Amino acid sequence: MTAISVERLDKSFGNHAALRDIGFEIAKGEMVTLIGPSGSGKSTLLRLFIGLTAADRQSHSHVRVLARDVQRQGRLVGARREQRRRTGYIFQQFNLVSRLSVMTNVLIGHLGAMPRWRALAGRFTRREYDAARRALARVGIEDLAEQRANTLSGGQMQRVAIARALVQDAEVILADEPISSLDPRSAREVMEILERINREDGRTVVVTLHQVDVARRYCRRAIALKKGRLYYDGPISGLTDTRLQVLYEDAGLDELGVHEDQPPTTGLLHAVG
Known part of the structure; x- marks a missing residue:
């Protein structure tokens, strides 16, 4: 069963192409991370899932959540109360x-x-x-x-x-960088709660993250965006250091959530050159 389906998704802000030709499916019960550098389109994609913003009018975009249309050819489809209730959104600023x-x-x-x-x-x-x-x-x-x-x-x-x-x-929980402003202990506790809800309840969880080590610890699948395009979609284990180096080639340690007082996991220093 499919929880989220995305086809040919395009989104622009003025002359800036935030997302281009994005397509994938997320099955019910998956816990998936959206990762990528700042400005790659992660938060925009999450907002498109729930209809907080509309895709480009000229596009052939199609977004379905729990078998109901949210976006169709650049237009928001009016959701019933029941449909909106079935999708929860957790904001970065609470x-x-x-x-x-x-x-x-x-x-x-x-x-x-x-x-x-x-x-x-x-x-x-x-x-x-x-x-x-x-x-x-x-x-x-x-x-x-x-x-x-x-x-x-x-x-x-x-x-x-x-x-x-x-x-x-x-049934679907969308979490937009829920740990970006938290200390390491609180971040770990929040991610453990989301992972437990996914495991025990079978709820679909999609979480945007900057921290690759956190994504590796809690999520089995990663969807990576780079400059608004789909860069990688597959098992988190497939995000090798070589792929991460290309994904974050213009980023520093802060982009990955790595700080001087918080040593990176094995290989992460190589992932940012």
Whole structure:
């Protein structure tokens, strides 16, 4: 079964070609990383999956998520509430309502499945509260349920965002550089949570990453972009140091998430020359 299908996808911003002739399929239950240098089109591609931006009008682009059209020939296809609810999006900057509690931010994941009158009133049932508590327990922060979101650390905020996607009951989770602003320990914990959700629940997870060593540790398949084009699509083990050197030939250590106080994994120094 296919979770995401992309055909002949083109996207431009003015005269800049962000994506050109992209095509691939992601099966249900896969955990896939999108990698590539900054500006290669990773985040743009993720936004096209969920209809946050439209493909080029003149293109023959076609994007389907969970067997329903999202983009067709450069036009957004209006998604039903049920379809939108089945796809969760985790933003790099968390996208929480800072003045609300952790519990309320997680409960927001229910809104797409609630009757409109109850959603507008913000009235949640005991069953919905129980689901939110279970989600918080799964990400390890149930004790922070009543704390305001703006008092949390970055790693804790990202756990709230994941819990919200769980409450939403999303079959596909799209995570846009979810660890880029986190310290190494928090980044590892967030990736372990995403990997566990994929393994235990069978949810499809697509995550954009800069850190090749993290991608190798948690994802079995990599889709690599370079200058807006598909550079590699296959097992993560196939991303050899030689291929990485070509992919990141104009990048430095920071581009791969490698810092002086965080030695790279074996071969990564060769991957950036």
